[in-house]
Amino acid sequence: MIDPAAEVPSPAAVPWYRLCAQRFGRVLPLKALGTTAFISLFFWAYLHVLHNPGAAVTTMPTTALDEWVGFRPEAFWLYASLWFYTSLPPALTRCWRELVGYGAAIFAVCAIGVGVFAVYPTAVPMFEIDWALHPSFAILKRVDTAGNAFPSLHVATAVFSAIWLDRQLRETGAGRGVRGFSALWCLGIVYSTLATKQHVAFDVGGGLLLGAALGALSLRWVPAWVARRR
Numbered sequence: 001m002i003d004p005a006a007e008v009p010s011p012a013a014v015p016w017y018r019l020c021a022q023r024f025g026r027v028l029p030l031k032a033l034g035t036t037a038f039i040s041l042f043f044w045a046y047l048h049v050l051h052n053p054g055a056a057v058t059t060m061p062t063t064a065l066d067e068w069v070g071f072r073p074e075a076f077w078l079y080a081s082l083w084f085y086t087s088l089p090p091a092l093t094r095c096w097r098e099l100v101g102y103g104a105a106i107f108a109v110c111a112i113g114v115g116v117f118a119v120y121p122t123a124v125p126m127f128e129i130d131w132a133l134h135p136s137f138a139i140l141k142r143v144d145t146a147g148n149a150f151p152s153l154h155v156a157t158a159v160f161s162a163i164w165l166d167r168q169l170r171e172t173g174a175g176r177g178v179r180g181f182s183a184l185w186c187l188g189i190v191y192s193t194l195a196t197k198q199h200v201a202f203d204v205g206g207g208l209l210l211g212a213a214l215g216a217l218s219l220r221w222v223p224a225w226v227a228r229r230r
Contacts, residue, residue: 019172023092027099031090034103045114050147053121060122060149065201066194073134075195078188085185086157089164097226102164105218109160109210113153122149127197152199155190155207162186163215
């Protein structure tokens with residue numbers, strides 16, 4: 001059984017990226033199967049609620065920030081990078097207990113978001129954009145339509161992941177440059193939700209609150225839960 005507190009050799013003796021590689025290899029089959037199952041379950045619930053709203057759909061209002069952040073088609077790649085970014089924290093968990101704790105926490109983030117979508121369906125406004133001129137958005141528009149807007153789970157999961165990644169990178173001895181890059185990546189994803197017009201500022205604010213709150217709470221609860229079961 002792997003001791004989740006053990007990083008052998010210590011961060012001082014081994015470069016941070018090697019310690020990350022060691023973490024990545026731990027319980028790898030469980031990580032792969034768990035991540036696949038979680039994403040499949042999430043999309044089933046997300047799309048079911050999206051296509052079967054439980055009430056009249058409310059169009060989210062725009063703000064001056066939405067006007068200031070214009071449409072930037074090149075931000076599509078930042079938007080899409082969320083799926084790689086959010087795969088990093090579970091990959092860097094140290095043992096199956098920590099992986100399960102992380103899974104429960106990110107499940108709570110998504111469950112709260114989907115729950116809000118179910119009882120309060122929302123959509124972004126119809127922006128005056130000719131999407132036919134931007135073929136890279138075709139798949140996105142078929143899957144992630146204007147619905148399920150508030151709170152932005154794109155933002156919530158990015159912020160949640162950033163909080164976990166910062167903790168994991170500090171544990172492996174990564175410097176401020178690496179941790180800063182992670183934070184900037186998260187900010188880029190948040191920005192992309194506005195720049196691709198998939199969300200408006202109110203959606204982003206709701207996602208920020210949800211991701212930050214559950215991220216902070218989970219980093220208090222999960223390590224304590226893991227430590228009690230060594």
